Amino acid sequence: MKKITFGKISSNFGQNASAPTGTIGTFGPPKAIEVLEDDREAQQVKEVMGITSFGKKAKSFDIQEMMSQVKATAREVTKKPLEDKPLEESSSEDDDSSEGESDGDLIGPPIPSTMPEKPVKSTKKSVEDSDADEDDDDDDSEVEEDEHFLPVSENTTMRHGLKAVTALTVDHSGARLASGSVDYDVSFWDFAGMDSSLRSFRTLQPCENHPIRHLHYSSTGDLLLVISGARQAKVVDRDGFEKLETVKGDMYITDMARTKGHTAALLAGQFNPCVKEEFLTTSSDGTVRTWDFYQEGKQHKQIIKCRAQNGLKASPTAVAYNRDGKVIACGCADGSVQLWDFRKSSVAPAAQLRRAHQPVEMTAINFSHVGDHLVTRSMDETLKLWDVRSLKAHLNQIGGLFARYDTTDAIFSPNDAMVVTAVSMQKGEKHGRVNVYDRKTFGLVKSLPVSDGSHAIRVNWHAKLNQIFIGGGDGHVKCYYDPKKSLRGVTLCVVKSHRKAQHSEVVSGQQVITPHALPLFRQERRKTSRKQMEKDRLDPVKSKRPDLPITSGQGGRVASSGGTLSSYVIRNLGLSKRVNDDQDPREAILKFAKEAEENPYWIAPAYAKTQPKPVLDMGTEGSGEDDGEPQEKRSKQ
Incomplete structure (x- = not known):
């Protein structure tokens, strides 16, 4: 059986084809071999890609050197400023002092050496002081104007x-x-x-x-x-x-x-x-x-x-x-x-x-x-x-x-x-x-x-x-x-113009004003609400005027039938003759006396059978009824 080993894969497979050094349970080569292989591999990648470095390296700080730099900076601050010093010397000193620190921080191409220099004017301290005083006065005046500014223009x-x-x-x-x-x-x-x-x-x-x-x-x-x-x-x-x-x-x-x-x-x-x-x-x-x-x-x-x-x-x-x-x-x-x-x-x-x-x-x-x-x-x-x-x-x-x-x-x-x-x-x-x-x-x-x-x-x-x-x-x-x-x-x-009432300029039809036109064609003028209300007040229908009281019978509700109840009843009974309310009632009755005597219609026929002798004729001379009465009880004639 082959022995299973774990090693580091490298770009150079020929050099790394040696026998494994570790056994099962150990991962990777020893530490010293790993560091060497890392440096070798990084160098090869740099050469292939043309890169000088992969970034900034960690800076190492020296306490003594930092303290010396702080002291030197404090001395420069406390010294009197060198105003007449040429720009070249100051720039060279600044470049020398900051060269060690800013080398790693420079970005982009270097500044060309043939770049023209900008002249610097040398001034005296008294002139600077006077300018500073003038600036202070201007600032004070501006502040005073701001404090006392009144919007009254x-x-x-x-x-x-x-x-x-x-x-x-x-x-x-x-x-x-x-x-x-x-x-x-x-x-x-x-x-x-x-x-x-x-x-x-x-x-x-x-x-x-x-x-x-x-x-x-x-x-x-x-x-x-x-x-x-x-x-x-x-x-x-x-x-x-x-x-x-x-x-x-x-x-x-x-x-x-x-x-x-x-x-x-x-x-x-x-x-x-x-x-x-x-x-x-x-x-x-x-x-x-x-x-x-x-x-x-x-x-x-x-x-x-x-x-x-x-x-x-x-x-x-x-x-x-x-x-x-x-x-x-x-x-x-x-x-x-x-x-x-x-x-x-x-x-x-x-x-x-x-x-x-x-x-x-x-x-x-x-x-x-x-x-x-x-x-x-x-x-x-x-x-x-x-x-x-x-x-x-x-x-x-x-x-x-x-x-x-x-x-x-x-x-x-x-x-x-x-x-x-x-x-x-x-x-x-x-x-x-x-x-x-x-x-x-x-x-x-x-x-x-x-x-x-x-x-x-x-x-x-x-x-x-x-x-x-x-x-x-x-x-x-x-x-x-x-x-x-x-x-x-x-x-x-104040910038807005006064808005006037918009009047319609479009005329729908031609108007002809005729002062003597007929009422049918006369256009009514628009009246105010007050005038219209006064006009409606005079109209008995719109104002709902109550009925006027009955007077003499002329112009009232029953004027056509007379002013009394009797005349109203007679008119409803359908009598053709009109009753004159101003006529004397006694004369109106006596006017029919002769006709009633000759042609009785109401009273005489009713008493014709029961009373042959009229009772209404009592108290007249020649009647025998009062003969037996005493003189004091007789009715006076």
């Missing part, structure tokens, strides 16, 4: 009504705007659907005869909170249809926590920026109440009682959420600023400042977008900036800002670099204005005028649209924008 006007616009809001996406006024109207504006005429697509009165004080869209933009002078707040959808109305409170209960709703007129309100179904309202009863949309306004969710320093209630005239929706800032009528955190307690404020302003109504209070600053606006003609982390003293203050309306706005710019506030028109001035101040220095950056003879009340600077909306005292909403840096919004409307 163009403006347009939207007409809300004839009275002051006291409420203004834009939804989060920037697709719609809502404005409210003291004339009880709320107008809805859709930027995508408007043309250059800038007309609102819907105007309604959600709160009947109550002026609109505040409007605010939810974070998703599908709901709108309407705050009016009534005790009940309303939530409507994007098209103005009512979705919720808060409950009224019991005004005879002293403890406001025991009532389900507000007991006095509302002052302000806002949706939670993070929780879309939560919103808050403030009232003259001294409370701030939070509501849940899904509870249908049947009862408030939480309540805050704002107190003055003497313990009496203080009406929160302005309120705002921070960006997380966790802290509520209240500006009260006693001039105090109170910060409430529901995560801690709703009994006492987390922070407060009693004399932030004079004891008058605070018109606006808003957090910065970062959340560490607070701006307040008051009827004492001041604008103040506060640090939320320390409310002991204001950071900046501006005075002399007249505010006629108690809803005058003060907001931050989208990048928090500026503070914007509205200023009303004083006596002798031609128009109100919107002032823009630098947040750090409170220096005036820009003063934007409003319409002539009008106050500036509401301001809204939308971050996505980069447009400034201003509500004026003459019923106009003015919008400032920049065609290059403002997106969507009003820029979509």
